[in-house]
Structures are given as C-alpha cells and as structure tokens.
Amino acid sequence: MNPTIRVEEVNKSFGKKPVLNDVNLTIPKGQLFGLIGPSGAGKTTLVKMIVGMEKADTGSIHVLGERMPNLGLLQEIGYMAQSDALYVELTGEENLKFFASLYRLSKGEQKKRIAYVANLVNLTDDLKKRVAAYSGGMKRRLSLAIALIQDPKVLILDEPTVGIDPELKLSIWKEFLRLKNEEDKTIIVTTHVMDEAVKCDYVAMVRDGRILTSGTPSELKALYETDDFDEVFLKAGVKRP
Numbered sequence: 001m002n003p004t005i006r007v008e009e010v011n012k013s014f015g016k017k018p019v020l021n022d023v024n025l026t027i028p029k030g031q032l033f034g035l036i037g038p039s040g041a042g043k044t045t046l047v048k049m050i051v052g053m054e055k056a057d058t059g060s061i062h063v064l065g066e067r068m069p070n071l072g073l074l075q076e077i078g079y080m081a082q083s084d085a086l087y088v089e090l091t092g093e094e095n096l097k098f099f100a101s102l103y104r105l106s107k108g109e110q111k112k113r114i115a116y117v118a119n120l121v122n123l124t125d126d127l128k129k130r131v132a133a134y135s136g137g138m139k140r141r142l143s144l145a146i147a148l149i150q151d152p153k154v155l156i157l158d159e160p161t162v163g164i165d166p167e168l169k170l171s172i173w174k175e176f177l178r179l180k181n182e183e184d185k186t187i188i189v190t191t192h193v194m195d196e197a198v199k200c201d202y203v204a205m206v207r208d209g210r211i212l213t214s215g216t217p218s219e220l221k222a223l224y225e226t227d228d229f230d231e232v233f234l235k236a237g238v239k240r241p
C-alpha cells in the first residue's frame, strides 16, 4: 500500500542558506510520526512543504497519493502552525464556525464538530469570549481545535503543546493516540521535548536540515545504547549508525 506521506530527496534553501538537505521520509497510514530537533533545524519548513505552503527546490512530496502542493487536499490535511492565525476580534466559537464553514460542513456537522473539538481542548466554557482576551495557552488550544475541525485524514501539528499546562498536555496526547488507534489518522507532530518523542510510533531527529537518525523510540534507544532520549539525540549528532 502507498504510504500516506512520502518525502523524496527534498532540498530547500532560503536565498543562499540551505535549510533542508536530501530529506526522505515515508509515513504509513495511521502512524504517529515525531519530527524532533532543536530550534532552527528545519522542522517547520519541512512540515510547511508537506502541507503545501512551501515548495521544495528539488525532490518531491506526496500526500495521500497526490503531489504537493495541491489545493484539492486542503480538506484532508489539518494543520496547526507554530504561530496562531486567529481572528482575535471574534469569539472562539466564531473562529471555529468560520473555519467549519470554509470546509463546507453542514450546520448540523458544524455543531457536532465544534462541541467535540472545544471539549477536546478544554475550551467549552470559554467559547463565547473574544480571542483577544484569551491567554497564550488558550490560543494554542483554539488553534489545535481549528486543525481538527474538518475531521481531516492527516494532521500536521507544529509544536502543538507549547504553552499548554501538563495536565491538558497529557489529555491532548491521549487524544492523539486515540485518533491514530481508533480513527486511523496519520499524524505528524514536531517537538523539541523528548518526553513527547517517546510517545510517537516513529521519530526522525533533525538537525541542520538533515535527518540525523530515525526509528521507533525503542529501536533508537537500542541503537544508541541508552534509555534516555535526550542522549539518543546527542549521540545521533556525533555518531552515524
């Protein structure tokens, strides 16, 4: 079966600065894939290309069998960017309604999806407030809710839990696992937090625009002979298996 996401030989520079070098990834349906790396490693650039917001200089990216960028796939890809793109003069609910109507959800579906995503991110009681009055964490949670609103097959989440308190973070991760296990969603999560990396089915560690190493968390721990994921990352930076 074709993978849900295939990145082949992708290179990208901004001006003279190379940002991604020969990146290859294969992500099967129903996988929770972690893209791990320090600030500036190239994670956001890579996920933007997978979503179709940036174009690779060379190489190719396919999502659900279609070459990206492809406007026809907007409905199938939920994207949560690192910076929140919200209408701050509107309420949380109005933001969700706006995006739900962009995706042409019927009135009945809109109601159901808004109730579900708001509950998921614990914003049900704040839906009538203007987003301008939201805290940073609440805005992140609303962005995550928007990424899920159209019930996409593929979720691409750029640092989804930054600024979110530990308790809610755990319940959001639980939901990612449920979406993958019960609904067969394919999910990419970028993070620089190693305790999130170990929850992924498969991780790729990125630095300076290159994939340093990749594998399941247990494969990587075995390969680098450590139980500590921070150490896996450090060792991967110096030693190539």
Ligand SMILES: Nc1ncnc2c1ncn2[C@@H]1O[C@H](COP(=O)(O)OP(=O)(O)OP(=O)(O)O)[C@@H](O)[C@H]1O
Binding pocket: 014, 019, 037, 038, 039, 040, 041, 042, 043, 044, 045, 046, 082
């Ligand atoms: N539009 C742009 N024009 C010029 N340089 C850019 C642009 N976007 C990203 N870069 C550069 O590309 C490199 C990779 O950035 P990117 O945002 O992909 O990294 P990242 O791994 O997502 O980091 P972070 O976790 O801090 O977001 C950085 O050096 C950044 O300055």
